Structure formats: structure tokens, C-alpha cells
Amino acid sequence: MKPINQKAWFLVLPVFICVAFSAILPLMTVVNYSVQDIISPERRVFVGTEWFAAVMRDEELHGALLRQLGFSLAVLLVEIPLGICLALSMPAQGWKASAVLVIVALSLLIPWNVVGTIWQIYGRADIGLLGAALQALGVDYNYTGDATDAWLTVLVMDVWHWTPLVALLCFAGLRSIPDAYYQAARIDGASKFAVFRYIQLPKMRGVLMIAVLLRFMDSFMIYTEPFVLTGGGPGNATTFLSQYLTQKAVGQFDLGPAAAFSLIYFLIILLLCFILYNWMQSLGTQDKNEVAHG
């Protein structure tokens, strides 16, 4: 167990101040908005939990939430395994390692509105490489007209955009495994899979946890890319939660309901992340016990 040392708080204090400065005041402001009807900056009426009740009953919101859950789940199921595989197959040394590292990271560095814009052209059958290639293969592909195509395009775009985050984290995690572990495994005659399962995976647990949580919460708040690419359509096939929220907050400029909405939104993400976090924690401890006993 870790030793108890209350003085460690001094090490955490700078972080606490930095984050609290920009987190707590804005959060309080939003809570304040969420219980008022703001007619103009001078005229406000206290309405209690009315907005919360209204948001919870909103049918469109339920639809957007379901779409959002499906999308985030798909993102995790594709990006996490793909990222791990990519990290495992990236060369470890030499100029190849550097080159691959840089190429893999490129997609992360493009501003999100540009990502959407590029894919908007890239996916078009008449002037875009992806669209034209699919058309040439005989696939009837049209992301502006077909709901499935639009959804898949957003997913592939997200995979293209964010798998590198998982891969880079895993790659760095893999690189920090001491050689001694691999040598021991070689002496034991462990198979490749055993090395992955009992050495690499447990050692990557820390970074994988971050990768899963980050990808989950960021995909849950995805906004710019689908907004630029499909504008939420066709119909509302790619209208995810944050886009619906922004329509409310900016489009109708209804601060009270929008604030209530974003608090509920925040609580949903918080709850799901908390479940994911604890689940992965417990997987980790199980693992440790297994290794200790077996």
C-alpha cells in the first residue's frame, strides 16, 4: 500500500488552483442559469427544477442520447483494438520509428473544423478520392443522402482522426516495459499471445485506461466534425447530443434550458466514465491477483 502522507497535498496544490480557477466559477454560473428563466440580463425569474423536468421529457433528446451512446460504443470498439494493434506493429527503433510516429500523429494536429471540411470533399463521389474510389468499386455511396452512409462516414472519420491518440499512448506504454520482462518470458518459452496477455497488456493498463476514458468522453461530446461534414443529417441520423445542445443554446438562445441540459449531459458523462473507470480498475486488480497466484 502507498504510505499516508498529508504533505503530498502541497504537491497537488498548484494543479488544484489552476483547474479550480477555470472550473468552479463557470460551473457555478451554469448551475445558477439552470434554475432561472432569463428574459433579459436584468430580468430573471427563479423557476426551480422546471427546466430539468422539461429536458428530461424531451423526446428528441432521448433520440439524440441513444444515437450518441451507439456512436461512442462503436468508436471504442473500433479504436481501442485498432490502436493497440497499431502500437504493437509500430517499429521501435531507427528512422522508421520516427517517421511512423510523425505520420501517425499527423491527423491529430488538424483543427477539427478542417477535418470536417476535408472529409466533406474527400467523401464526395464526383470530386473526392474516397467517394470516387467507392463508386469505382461499385458501392452506391452517398453520405449526404443515405443515413447509414452518413453515420459510417462520421465513424470512419473519427477512427481516422483519433485512433492515433490510442496508438501513441499505447506505444509509449509499450516502450516503458523493461527488457528484463521480455527476457524472462523468453526463458519461460512464453508464446507471443502470452507475452501480450501477461506482460504487455497489464503494463499498458494505465495508459489504456486514459485512452478509453478520453476517447469515450471526447466522442460523447463530438461536435465540430459531424456538424461540418453532415450538419447532423440526413434527417437527424448524425445529430449527436452536443449538436442538439448547441441548437438549443445558441440557436434559440435559451440559456436556462440549455444550462439545465448541459448539466444533465455532464452528469451522464460523469456517471458513465465513473462506471468505466471502476470496471477497468477492478479488471486490473483481478489481473494482479491472478498473476500473483498463478
Add this chain to the structure above:
Amino acid sequence: MDERRFRKRTIFLIAYLLFALLPIYWMVNMSFKTNEEILSSFSLWPQHFSLASYKTIFTDPSWYSGYINSLIYVAINSVISITVALPAAYAFSRYSFLGDKHVFFWLLTNRMTPPAVFLLPFFQLYTTLGLMDTHIAVALAHLLFNVPLAVWILEGFMSGIPREIDETAYIDGYSFPRFFLTVFLPLIKAGVGVAAFFCFMFSWVELLLARTLTSVDAKPIVATMTRTVSASGMDWSTLAAAGTLTIVPGAIVIWFVRHYIAKGFAMGRV
């Protein structure tokens, strides 16, 4: 057997790199075309090679100052994030203290807030402080999501280092700062490299906060780019050129931190 596995890996890697590079190639391709050519015909490379978009960006101060502004606040932000996160991550990975688990998780919850509605409170806060339209304002606002990220990443790497190393160093008479800087930090190079890159990246591409908190003097490139969308239609070519140029600083950053990321664990230095 090993040979075949090796080949499979290489094929997978090459396939992924192609998948990663093609959209970027398309963007670069678009940046050398004129708008008419982008919209009228399909071609794998520019038929009428044009540097007009790049010329616009490099000669118009409102364009290139965007890159400078972004670089300034991103640099301030990354340095502060890593500096404050290092000791905190050490505390979280080595000690238990009152509320440690709660604070640790609370940090991450700050990344879970949908930004759209928080814009107005941020605007009010920074106007009150008189920091509007300064690089510091954006750098401070971005701490909200970068510090938690840096703490989490660094904590993950620090927890992988056995605690015996700390104890041996203390027995050898190292003071805490000296141990931390000369022994511990080199061991978690990979983590510092990744954390620094991610801080850079998230701050670099963030649009909403950066746009809200600046108007002229500190206007970032991501906000300048939204100019290419206007009533008369999209200026695809300039947007593609600007997008291509936004990759460059980040690619340089990762080129510099690549050794830290790839070097890994150097045991036996203690």
C-alpha cells in the same frame, strides 16, 4: 513462422499508414488547386498548379499572425501544464492523502463539460479580470482540460516505476528535488513526451474557447480559418492550405519529442 508474422505486421502497418495519409494527401492536393478546379473535376493531382492560397496566407498579416498567436498561447499553456502536473502526478502515484482518489477523478471531470454553454461564464470571468484578448487568457482557459490530462498521463507512467527506486535514492542521500530531476524524470521520459505532445495538440486545435476569449491581438489561427466560410461560398483552397500549414508546427513538436516517446525505460541508471 516469425517471418510470416513479421510480414503480416508490416502489411497491417502500411495499410494503416495509407489510410492515415490519404485524406491528408487530399488536403495538400486541394491546397494547390484553385477553387474552380476543386469543385469542377476529379483529379489525383493538381492540373493547374497554383500557389495562390499559400501566398495569401504568407503575405496577409491577419493570416500569419494567427499562427504566431496560437504558438504563443500553446507554448505558455504546455509549459504551465507539465510543470504543475509533474509534482501532482508524483503525489498521486506515491502517497495516499485525504481525498486523493476524489481529487484525482474530479480533475478528469473537467474534461467532461460540454464547452458550448461554458463560453458565456468564461467570457464574463475573463472580462472581469481584464484579460480579454490576451495570450495569457487563452493559455489559462486551456489549463482546464490540459492539466487533468497531463496529470493522468504522467500518473500512469509514474505508477509503472517501482517504488524501490525512490527508496534506494533516499537511502543514498538524494534530496527530493535532486532525486526527482536527475533520477525520476529520465525514467518517465516517454510519459513526459506524450503528455507534452497531447497538451500541445489539444490546445492547438481548440476552437470555441480560443475564439471567444480573443478578438484581434491574440486571435488564433483556428479562428482566422473560419473566415474561409462566407456568404459567397467556401474558399476551399485557402482553407486546405491553412490546414496543411497547421500540421507543420505539431509535426515539428513530435519530431523533437519522438526520442522521449520511443526511448522507454532506462533501468540501471540508479
